[in-house]
């Protein structure tokens with residue numbers, strides 16, 4: 069064994085103790101840590117032939133990169149849709165690293181940690197009140213979940229023409245209908261060879277809405293003259309968290325032949341609350357659903373699930389099987405995750421989610437979700453009352469899009485956002501909504517409180533007065 073490795077092995081306890089101490093210090097001061105960092109200047113460097121050993125490497129990290137680490141899992145990182153990490157999820161994540169399993173098979177004599185993943189999927193289905201007729205698994209994020217679901221949709225499309233696209237390649241024009249898809253769904257269409265430009269865009273409902281117009285959807289369906297198609301629907305658009313009418317889509321499914329995919333990356337969490345679950349009524353009739361876990365489930369990156377109806381399992385296996393590896397056996401008989409999703413080897417991604425779900429239960433998640441929505445509504449009401457800012461859309465769930473108000477200079481929006489983010493007290497992201505520039509804020513972090521909103525609002529008012 070290499071000498072440095074041997075020394076580190078002997079010192080593993082004190083080394084991990086150092087990391088634990090540093091981690092706890094970070095978490096205890098997460099409120100004070102900045103939400104933005106100065107640009108790190110990358111230097112051209114080479115790797116030494118003799119390593120530093122783990123202890124010195126930690127010191128090197130602390131000198132070079134640690135100061136650029138921002139509190140993206142803290143209470144005031146409101147840009148994008150960024151969740152935090154619950155205490156139990158951190159425990160699960162640490163253990164996932166230490167156990168270092170490669171979850172694929174569920175029985176046999178090797179690693180059978182895929183059973184943990186299957187159980188976690190059951191817990192997630194129950195959390196969302198979804199039927200148990202879905203097969204699910206963990207991927208890195210909602211982008212990969214959309215990709216996974218749409219890959220099976222692509223295979224389904226080919227089957228309508230008696231073709232196996234996974235084996236033969238795409239030979240037919242694939243019809244995809246959608247109104248307000250997330251950029252990652254379009255990226256998935258690009259990766260899948262369907263083409264991100266090749267969508268048939270359906271109108272949204274009139275009147276400041278991002279949800280699909282069911283009338284326009286049906287008229288676009290009719291122009292296809294009975295050809296099959298893929299529908300990408302939204303359970304929570306990123307700007308205004310709008311939801312398509314799933315009850316109406318369910319009825320269309322009785323009349324027309326299509327694959328129904330629902331991107332519910334974070335909006336699906338409305339299902340955790342009796343007050344808001346009406347938004348996702350009937351979404352369980354989708355053929356496939358995307359859920360992000362590193363957003364509102366508040367587990368560390370990288371974590372998302374795909375849910376695909378069990379009846380499509382053979383299409384799923386056709387899409388992902390390792391067809392030239394006969395030693396893996398018949399994929400329909402010996403369940404193995406590597407035949408059901410893009411990656412072969414994966415870490416035990418389910419463990420942080422399993423820990424968090426078991427630790428906090430349905431009530432814990434109902435509280436996390438409702439708290440975030442209450443905060444969003446509170447923030448929204450403060451914007452509405454403000455002389456300096458105005459809402460660009462009503463607050464439906466947990467995201468807010470706003471702008472500088474009309475009695476102020478709206479041209480200043482970019483510099484306002486830059487200055488605000490520079491304070492390091494809060495982080496927000498720019499957006500475009502109805503062709504207007506705006507700022508988007510998303511509440512998903514379990515740590516955020518009303519005090520955070522008061523603090524941020526003070527900063528917002530201070531900065532708008534400076535820049536004019």
Ligand SMILES: *Cc1c(COP(=O)(O)O)cnc(C)c1O
Pocket residue numbers: 149208209210211212250252253304305306331332333334360372
């Ligand atoms: C965040 C998001 C995605 C992409 O998720 P990643 O986890 O960043 O890959 C897809 N769809 C929706 C609706 C999202 O909000």
